[in-house]
Amino acid sequence: MLPGRLARKTYPFLSQLQVTVTSCRSMAEARKRFYRNVGVAGTNDSYEINLDHRKLKTPLGKVLQIPHYGLALAVAHEWTAVQEKIHPSLMHLTGLSFTVTDNPLHSSKWDVVDKMLDYLETDTILYREGSDDFMELLEREWDPLLEWFNTKFNVNLTPCNGICGANIPVEIREAVRRYFLSYDIWAVHGFFYGVEAIKSVVLAIAAAERKISVEKAVYLSRIETEYQASRWGSVEWAHDLEKYDLQSRFSAAMIFIQFNTWNATVKQKSNE
Template sequence: MLEKTSYVEPHPPFPQGVCFKIVPTMTYRLATSLLRHPPTSPATVVRRLGLMSRGWERKRFYKEVSVYKTEEGYGVLLDHRKLRTPRRELLVLPTEPLALAVAGEWASQASLLQPSIMYLTSLCNTVQDNPHDRSRSSTVETILPHLHTDTVLYRQEEQEDLFALQSKEWDPLVNWFNQRFCTKLQPSASLDPPSLPPPLLSSVSLYLSQLDNWTLQGFWYAVQSCHSVIITSALMEGHLNVDSAVNLSRLEIRHQIDHWGSVEWQHDVEHQDLRSRLATSHLVAQLANWTI
C-alpha cells in the first residue's frame, strides 16, 4: 500500500532497527543539474546524473515513475499509485519542473529505497503537511531570532588566525547584507549578541512575509541547516551559490581541519549533508516559481 511506503519526512518515526547509509551527494548533484538544465522527464534526470542508491533494507515496490496534472498543480505516480505525504494527502506540487524533480528523486532509487537521502521529497512533504501547524507569520517570527545567533556575526579575537579568516570571508557577506536591507549591522567579538536595530528586523520581516510559501519554507529549512539568516538570504538572492554558502557556514570547521586534520567519515558526511540541504532549499525555491 502506498500509505506504508511513501513517507520520507522525519516527523513520523522510522521503523525500529532500520539503519541508513547517508549518501547526500545525490541530492546536491540532482539540484545543481536541474537548476542548470530543467528536466523533461524523470528518466532523463536519472540518466543524466547516473544516480545510485543503496542501503535501506526495503525493496523498491514500483517500476515506473511519472508526473500527472491536477487542478491544483502536479503530482507524482509510482506505477499507478499516486504519491502521498506522511499525512496521507496526495502530494501536490505547484509546478511541473518541481514535480519532475521529485519524480526524479524517486526514479533514482535502485533496488532498495533510501528515504534518508530523499531531501527534496521530504521538504515538499513538510511544506504541504505543515507538521508543526505553523502559520506563515509564525514561521517568519521563528526565523527572525536566528539573526541574534547568526554564525557570521560572532568572531573570535583571541585566535588571531581564525579572526583574520572570519574577517576576510565573512565581512564581505555582512556588507552585502547591510546594503540589501539598508542597515548597519556589526559583528560581535564577545559572547554578547550583536545589536540588531529595529528597522533591520522590520525590513527582514517584510522580506520574508513577501516570499511565497514554498520559498519561505525552503528559507527556514536552510536557516536550520546552516544556522545563518545572512548566508541563507545571500543564497536565495543569488549572491552565493550552494558551495560558497556551505564553505562560509563551515568556516570554523575548515579552520580546525586545516590545523588538526579531518575526521574522514564525520567531516565528509556533515559537509555533504549540508550541501544537500542547502541545494534542496534553493532548488525548491527556484522550481516552485519556475515559469516557462
Template sequence: MLPSLHRMFSARPAVLNGSLCRGLCTLESVFMQKRPYSPSTERKKFYESVSISQGEGGFEINLDRRKLKTPQGKIFTVPSEPLAIAVATEWDSQCDTIKFFTMHLTTLCNTALDNPTHRKKEHLISASLKFLDTDTVCYRVEEPPRLVEFQTNEWDPVLQWAENRYDVAIGSSTSIMGPVIPDQTKEVFHRHLASYNSWSLIGIEFMVTQLKSLILAMGLVDRFLTVQKAVLLSRLEEEFQIQHWGNVEWAHDYDLQELQSRTAAGTLFVHLCSSSSIIKHKLLQD
C-alpha cells in the same frame, strides 16, 4: 522519460546550473541529519516507472499507475512542474530500497502539504527571523589572530552585501551575547520574508537551520553565494581547524557532503517554488 535537471537549469546563472545540480546529485548518497517531515527511513521499492501528470490542484507524481500520497494520505500535489520533475527524479533514482532520508525535496513537499505542526505563514517567518540574533557570520572570536583574520576576510564581504542589499545595519561582535540587531533591521527582514509564499518559507527555514544563518540563506536565495561557498562560510571555524590539524576523511568529508546536500536541496526547493508553473516543451519533429 523525465527531463534532465541539468537541462532544466542550463540557461540559469552558474549558482543554479553548477552548485544546485551538483548538490542535488549527492542526494542519493548522503543522510539527512535533520528531516522536516518523513514517514519512515526505508521501504522496499514497489514501483518500476515514475511519471508526472497535471491535476486540478497542480502537478502530481505517479508511481506506475498509482498516485503518490503524503504520509497523511493526501494526493502529493506540487505547485510547479519544475518542482514535480525534481521530486520525480528523487523517486526515479531509488534502487531496490526506497531511502526516504535521501529524498530531501520529497520530505520538504510533505511538510508543506501535510503541515503536521499546523504552522501558519507568520510562524514560518518567525522561525527563520529568530536566527538573525545568533547569526553565524555575526559571531567573531578575539583570538587566535589567524582565525580573526580568516573570519574578517570571509565573513565581512557577506555581511557588507547583506547590509547594502537590504539597506540595514547588522554588525558583528566578539561578545558571547552577539551583536544587538536593531528592530528596524528585523522589520526589514520580516517584510522581505513575508514576500515569499508558504512553500518557499519552508525551504528558507530549512536552509537557515542547516547553515545557522539567515544572512547566508538569503545570500543563496538571492544567488549572491553558491551552495559550496555558503556551506564553507557556515563551517568557517571547523575549516580553520582542518587547515591547522588536518582532515579526518570519514568524519569531516562526510559532514561536508551531507550539509552541502541538504543546503542544495533547500535552495533548489525555494527557487522551484518561486518559478513558473509550466515548462515549455519542444515539439519533436520527424
C-alpha cells in the same frame, strides 16, 4: 508526541520547530522499492507524482500536489533514483513537499518566518572569536557578505564578540521579515530548511539571491572547522561526510526556493 511516521526524517523541520519526536528505533525502516515507473501528471498549478498506478501520498494520506512542474519533476527524480530501498531521509525535496502539504504543526507563513528570524540573533557570521589570524580570515571572508546584506536591506547589522547573542534592532528584523513574506509558503519552507542547515539567515539569503554559490555558503558556515582541519588535519570520512551532507541539504533548500519562485511562459508556435 508525534508518531514515528511523522518523525523528522519525514518532515524535515520538526526538530527545529521544537516538536518532540520519537526515538530513531521507532522510525519506519527503509522500504524496499515497490514500483517500476515514476511519472508526473497534472496541469497549470497542480502536479501529482505517480508510482506505477499509485499516486504518491504524504504521511497523513493526502495526495501530494505540487504547484510547479519543475519541482514535481525534481521530486519524481528522487523516486526514480531509488535503487533497492527507499530512504526518506535522503529525499530532501520530497520531505519538504510533504511538510508543506501536511503542515503537521498547523504553521502559517508568518509562523515559519518568525522562527527564521530567531536565527538572526545567533547567525553564524555574526560571531567573531579566536586567534588573530583566524579573525583576519573571518573578516576577509564574512565582511563582504555582511556589507552586501546591509546594503540590500538598508540596515546596519554588526558582528559581536563572545558568547552573548547579537543585538538585532527591530527595524532589521522587520526588513528581513518583509523579504521572507514576499515569497509563497512553499519557498518560505525552503528558506527555513536552508537557514536551519547552515545556521545563518545572511548566508541563506545571499545564496538564494545568487550572490554566492551553495558550496561557498556551506564553506562559510563551517569555516572554523575548515580552519582547524587546515592546521591540525582532518578525519577524512567524518569531515567529508558532514560537509557533503550539509551541501546536499542546503542545495535542496535552494532548489526548492528557485522552483517555487520561477515562472515560465510557454508560447505555442504559430501554424501560419
